[in-house]
Amino acid sequence: MRYLEDLKVGDKFQTASAVMTEEAILDFARQWDPQPIHTDHAAAAAGPFKGIIASGWHTAAMVMKLTAEARPLGGVTVLGLGVEEMQWPQPVRPGDTVRVESEVTGIRPSKSQPDHGVVNITSTAYNQRGEVVFIVRPNLWIPRRPG
Amino acid sequence: MRYLEDLKVGDKFQTASAVMTEEAILDFARQWDPQPIHTDHAAAAAGPFKGIIASGWHTAAMVMKLTAEARPLGGVTVLGLGVEEMQWPQPVRPGDTVRVESEVTGIRPSKSQPDHGVVNITSTAYNQRGEVVFIVRPNLWIPRRPG
Numbered sequence: 001m002r003y004l005e006d007l008k009v010g011d012k013f014q015t016a017s018a019v020m021t022e023e024a025i026l027d028f029a030r031q032w033d034p035q036p037i038h039t040d041h042a043a044a045a046a047g048p049f050k051g052i053i054a055s056g057w058h059t060a061a062m063v064m065k066l067t068a069e070a071r072p073l074g075g076v077t078v079l080g081l082g083v084e085e086m087q088w089p090q091p092v093r094p095g096d097t098v099r100v101e102s103e104v105t106g107i108r109p110s111k112s113q114p115d116h117g118v119v120n121i122t123s124t125a126y127n128q129r130g131e132v133v134f135i136v137r138p139n140l141w142i143p144r145r146p147g
Numbered sequence: 148m149r150y151l152e153d154l155k156v157g158d159k160f161q162t163a164s165a166v167m168t169e170e171a172i173l174d175f176a177r178q179w180d181p182q183p184i185h186t187d188h189a190a191a192a193a194g195p196f197k198g199i200i201a202s203g204w205h206t207a208a209m210v211m212k213l214t215a216e217a218r219p220l221g222g223v224t225v226l227g228l229g230v231e232e233m234q235w236p237q238p239v240r241p242g243d244t245v246r247v248e249s250e251v252t253g254i255r256p257s258k259s260q261p262d263h264g265v266v267n268i269t270s271t272a273y274n275q276r277g278e279v280v281f282i283v284r285p286n287l288w289i290p291r292r293p294g
Contacts, residue, residue: 032208034215037224047224056227057211061179061204068181077184077194080203083233 001074003145004117007104015066015100017128020054022094028058053091059098059134060086063125066100079141081118087135090127097128105137115144148221150292151264154251162213162247164275167201169241175205200238206245206281207233210272213247226288228265234282237274244275252284262291 029038033055036043044052092098106120119142125134176185180202183190191199239245253267266289272281 032212034212035224037226048226055211057204057208061208064202064204065179065181077182079184079195080235082235083230086230086233088227088229 001076002072003076004107004109004119004142005145006073007107007119007142009104009107011104013067013070013072013102015070015102017097017099018062018066019095019097020058020062020092022052025052025054025058025092025094028061029055033057049091049093051093053093054096056086056088056134059088059092059125060136062098063100063123063134063136066098067102067123070100072102073142076143081139081141084120084137084139085135086137088133089135090131090133092127092133096133098125098133100125109144110141115146116141117144118142148223149219150223151254151256151266151289152292153220154254154266154289156251156254158251160214160217160219160249162217162249164244164246165209165213166242166244167205167209167239169199172199172201172205172239172241175208176202180204196238196240198240200240201243203233203235203281206235206239206272207283209245210247210270210281210283213245214249214270217247219249220289223290228286228288231267231284231286232282233284235280236282237278237280239274239280243280245272245280247272256291257288262293263288264291265289 037047038055100123102121102123105122109117119140121138123136124132127133184194185202247270249268249270252269256264266287268285270283271279274280
């Protein structure tokens with residue numbers, strides 16, 4: 001278990017990698033982001049990316065999944081308070097592999113609840129060519145070590 | 148079809164509403180955000196929200212779905228360039244209903260690609276009691292009217 005006082009600015013965490021298959025891209029988009037650029041081969045081929053691309057929310061969900069499975073703080077409960085920024089600099093295409101690197105960019109003990117603090121993270125997702133496909137800057141609510 | 152020149156700052160759009168069922172909350176979280184606060188009744192009951200709450204990424208995906216289905220621009224292709232901010236001021240619990248109101252907060256023609264522009268949106272999701280459960284500020288890439 002890692003708590004607030006076990007973290008310092010500059011700490012880095014890595015996740016495993018995962019393939020974004022065409023089937024998964026189509027399934028996610030049909031359920032959550034039903035737009036032709038994510039769901040319709042012919043329409044997407046005629047569009048700006050010359051083919052299907054993953055919903056940005058699919059990439060975001062995959063980054064959440066990989067991060068949760070990596071358990072960088074062990075079993076400590078991590079609540080997301082908000083996100084300062086998200087970017088999708090490059091599209092994710094069917095068959096692309098995604099992995100995540102995260103860095104602690106800020107730590108601030110809570111004044112109102114001294115048993116917790118706010119930790120600023122920058123998570124960057126890379127594809128199999130090392131290109132950045134997603135950046136997210138969440139603010140997390142993390143407990144201090146009990147007792 | 149509504150294009151860049153059909154939008155003005157202050158324009159508002161509404162979506163239908165949708166229920167976030169317990170089954171859907173558990174399913175989404177098991178797949179994308181496997182943390183006890185979203186997936187384990189006993190652990191969640193002992194936690195800060197005294198019960199299961201939806202993954203914030205589930206709420207975000209539902210807001211995307213409701214917005215895509217509302218088709219505020221008809222069939223015009225809308226690309227998300229990024230998001231300036233996301234907040235989850237209140238938790239979404241099993242059985243809560245979510246609906247979305249969006250407002251155009253900025254419009255800027257592209258200098259590099261004069262056939263497109265960047266539109267800033269603030270989307271706010273409300274539950275059945277009118278409480279704000281999610282705020283997201285996306286920047287969208289929207290085409291000008293052809294010809």
